[in-house]
Amino acid sequence: MTKLSKSILGTIKKNKIQPRSRWQFVLLHVLLWVALATSVVLGSLAISVILRVITGVDWEIVRYVGNGAIHSFMLVLPYIWIAILGLIMFLATMLFEKTKKGYRYSPVMVVITSVVISLLFGSGLYFVGVGHSVDTALAESIPPYATWKEKRDGAMVVPDRGALVGRIINLMSDEQIMMIDFKGTKWTVDITDAEFKDDFRLQLRQSIGVLGEKIDEDEFKAKRIMLWKPPVRPEGKMRPPTPPDRFKNID
């Protein structure tokens, strides 16, 4: 035996150093995998909300407002969610590298796999309506989130070019409604000759898009009305159209 080895064993004995228990390592590895699984779930949720946001808008208005396809798409992209997704993907990659054999895989492959898994799960969650539920729940419980959404949608408010997006605040008559656009301006909208894109019933607090003509600073004549962010599953919250019952005050 060498002198150094004996001296090291002496130090171990003198300081009563003991090997750490196996369960401590097992627990650490389990926690790591739980964190990794959590980040994949969060990534999938983020994807489902992104899909919900992108498909929830009415692309007729988006295309009308945007200058070309790319600009239109940029108007709709939910940058906050994309940033959150990027952060989660980064975290998942870091966590995977910390697993026992994670370093054996190329980081690029890990990122691609992580994105593909999140896309698959995220699409599944979107199709069962989770993206819509998360988006709605966040908007209802976190006021700044709702404000951010409305501000983002405010980009679609260009009355001078004949486009309004906002919420119905008063169903005045069969011919007029009052709405507040997502930039905060109140409008009296003449819907006498308006064509409804999808058959639906106007309701208070409903978000709609209106294409038409600005008549005055607070008056707008609608030519075409559409739902802004209809539910993912139309058979869910929205009832089928019943023309005579088109206007209904839910309050």
Place this chain on the structure above:
Amino acid sequence: MQDYSKKTDAELVSLTLKDQEVFLYLMERYEKKLFRYIRHFSGVNRETAEDILQEVFIKIYKNLNDFDLDLGFSSWVYRITHNETINQIKKINRHKTLPIETDDDDVKSLIDILESDVNIVKDIKKKDLQQKVRKVLSMLSPDFREILILRYLDEKDYKEISDILKKPMGTVATLINRAKAQFKQIAEKNNLIYLIS
């Protein structure tokens, strides 16, 4: 008295967990290799290398229950040594000015291996050559120096290096090629090798 010399590393780990004394045999098996690796990699003097080695063995002992049979004990202890050496170098903050510590034999073996990749001037005196190779090694960036040491002095294969440095094998191959390229570049500047056009 049991003969531990024929036991595998994994068996010795299991036995150490039951009997502390068996750890001596594990330490003896790796002491010289790890000591040499620490000195080559960090350039620290003998005393500091011994201090680092002591910390390494204590860490190995503390973490014996985390040893993964799939990894291989050798790669696992080299990984701990790599991490501990880096930590110690950071502590003493000397990593940029450390001279490379190599034995003449090591330098010779490195020259032999590198000869297949670079063309060493034939008429250079052996002693001068060794000094120059040592100088070139000391001038390499720490990452490149370490990977050449692991590959050519400690004779680790790509998978072992991948396990020690926790990098994918593709990255290891790239690093080795870059390290050789840097070695060649520095060696050329020092008139150690010439290029065949």
